[in-house]
Amino acid sequence: MQRIWRSGIGWDDVLLERDYAKWVDYLDEVRKLSQLRIPRCYALRSSKIELHVFGDASEHAYAAVAYWRAVRPDGTVHLALVAGKSRVAPNKVMSIPRLELQAALLACRLATNIKRSTGSRQNVGCYGATQRQSCDGSDRTRGHMPFVAHRLAELDERSDRNEWRWVNSADNPRTTRRADCDLERWLNGPTFLLRNEDAWPIDNDVVDERVADDEVKGESINVVCTTHTGDVIDVTRFSSWTRLVRTYARVLYFIRRLKQQQPFGADDVIDAETRLLRASQRRAFSDEMRAAAVGAATRKQSTGAGRHAD
Numbered sequence: 001m002q003r004i005w006r007s008g009i010g011w012d013d014v015l016l017e018r019d020y021a022k023w024v025d026y027l028d029e030v031r032k033l034s035q036l037r038i039p040r041c042y043a044l045r046s047s048k049i050e051l052h053v054f055g056d057a058s059e060h061a062y063a064a065v066a067y068w069r070a071v072r073p074d075g076t077v078h079l080a081l082v083a084g085k086s087r088v089a090p091n092k093v094m095s096i097p098r099l100e101l102q103a104a105l106l107a108c109r110l111a112t113n114i115k116r117s118t119g120s121r122q123n124v125g126c127y128g129a130t131q132r133q134s135c136d137g138s139d140r141t142r143g144h145m146p147f148v149a150h151r152l153a154e155l156d157e158r159s160d161r162n163e164w165r166w167v168n169s170a171d172n173p174r175t176t177r178r179a180d181c182d183l184e185r186w187l188n189g190p191t192f193l194l195r196n197e198d199a200w201p202i203d204n205d206v207v208d209e210r211v212a213d214d215e216v217k218g219e220s221i222n223v224v225c226t227t228h229t230g231d232v233i234d235v236t237r238f239s240s241w242t243r244l245v246r247t248y249a250r251v252l253y254f255i256r257r258l259k260q261q262q263p264f265g266a267d268d269v270i271d272a273e274t275r276l277l278r279a280s281q282r283r284a285f286s287d288e289m290r291a292a293a294v295g296a297a298t299r300k301q302s303t304g305a306g307r308h309a310d
Contacts, residue, residue, distance in 0.1 A: 055107035057099035064107035079189035
């Protein structure tokens with residue numbers, strides 16, 4: 001239905017053949033709901049009771065489902081479906097890791113509601129098919145984007161990190177991928193919960209650093225560079241203008257020679273003299289030059305009034 005709505009088709013327009021076929025399949029599934037029977041007796045009279053919650057997501061939806069796992073005195077295990085919740089993926093495109101994080105949070109909230117409603121204090125096991133790029137570290141909320149950080153904070157508040165396990169979609173009964181949807185497994189729970197805990201899937205999730213980098217908040221470093229325009233040469237150390245100009249010309253020539261090889265000539269002397277004159281003007285008429293730069297009038301009593309600035 002979401003894809004049909006996104007296509008922008010009108011109310012009176014004919015559906016595309018592909019969308020029509022999926023709509024017929026959906027109606028057939030709705031009719032089958034009348035045949036669905038879920039026993040309300042959990043048969044929890046046993047020595048050990050556990051609540052197990054699964055969450056998964058795809059590009060279309062994310063969901064969670066919860067089961068009671070009861071171990072009888074003779075060692076046999078009984079699974080009972082408690083509740084399930086599902087949400088359609090938002091219209092705004094969202095990455096799979098974020099949707100899987102939403103599924104994990106939905107599973108955590110579902111477990112909290114079940115424990116509150118039943119008054120249960122039994123052990124809880126939470127399972128997700130998500131990459132754990134956000135589940136490691138001493139403070140996994142720090143350094144992440146706000147969307148991820150807020151949800152990780154709620155997960156830490158509602159659950160213990162040791163309660164979480166990673167399972168692939170093949171072992172997850174609450175898979176939201178259409179091709180993997182198995183109603184029988186969803187109603188009866190995953191078969192691995194019927195075995196001893198040492199035979200359960202190993203938590204061998206590998207962190208995808210490329211996915212992790214996308215959810216890590218970038219840090220910016222601001223660098224302030226201050227340029228001081230002081231005099232290259234102390235003019236008070238020279239007794240004549242000619243010696244000052246020649247010395248300054250040699251300094252400029254040396255700097256230019258670092259970039260390109262050119263002989264020392266008259267142009268170097270002229271350039272040095274021009275630079276010295278401008279530096280002298282900046283020292284003597286600093287106020288007038290600032291006023292001229294902003295278009296303000298020059299003071300009449302200024303000795304530089306009427307001069308031409310090049």
